[in-house]
Structure formats: C-alpha cells, structure tokens
Amino acid sequence: MENSEKYLRAKKKVQSLKAFYIHLIVYILVNSMLLVINLLSDSGNWWFIYPLVGWGIGLLIHGLSTFVFGKMGSDWEEKKIKQYMDKDR
Structure with missing residues (x-):
C-alpha cells in the first residue's frame, strides 16, 4: 500500500513538472x-x-509553486487529509 502512495505522489510531481x-x-x-x-x-x-x-x-509563481513549495506539498497534504478525516469522525 505504501508503494502505491509513493507512486501516486511521484506521478503527481511529474505531472506538475510537465505542466510547468x-x-x-x-x-x-x-x-x-x-x-x-x-x-x-x-x-x-x-x-x-x-x-x-x-x-x-x-510563470515565476508557477515555478515557485512547482519547485520551491512543491517539495513541501506532499507532507502538508497528508497532514490536512488526516486532519479532515479526524474531523469527520
């Protein structure tokens, strides 16, 4: 299960790079x-x-969101998902 999560995160980063x-x-x-x-x-x-x-x-903002803030994005996203899931319980 963990490998599929890593794959999905990596795929999302690649799509973000491609879009940039x-x-x-x-x-x-x-x-x-x-x-x-x-x-x-x-x-x-x-x-x-x-x-x-x-x-x-x-373009500069897009680049910053892809390269600078994108590196922090997956951890932040996971924390937010867990936060909302706990809130719905």
Whole structure:
C-alpha cells in the first residue's frame, strides 16, 4: 500500500513538472512571436514587453509553486487529509 502512495505522489510531481515545462515553452514561443510582430509592425514602440512581464510574473509563481513549495506539498497534504478525516469522525 505504501508503494502505491509513493507512486501516486511521484506521478503527481511529474505531472506538475510537465505542466510547468509546457507553460515555459508556450511562454517562450508566444513572446518570441510577439517580439517579431512588434519589430515588424512598430519598432519604435516596445509594447511586447507588457505581456512578457505580466505573463513572466505568472510563470515565476508557477515555478515557485512547482519547485520551491512543491517539495513541501506532499507532507502538508497528508497532514490536512488526516486532519479532515479526524474531523469527520
């Protein structure tokens, strides 16, 4: 039973990493495209920076939740599950 719990936790972490890497790739591709459009349309006005920075903040938060806070997540989740289960008794 313990191995299946470890497997599920590991699978959840891998899915979280995969979601972050997909987010990062899309961020790079879309913002590269916006840069090219900006250069071709109006090179004097650097409007592509606004979505770059705004989306970058979201990506940073996603990265922090995946790499920094994600390492603490499984223990916290287990404690919360036990807490709610004890509360329902």
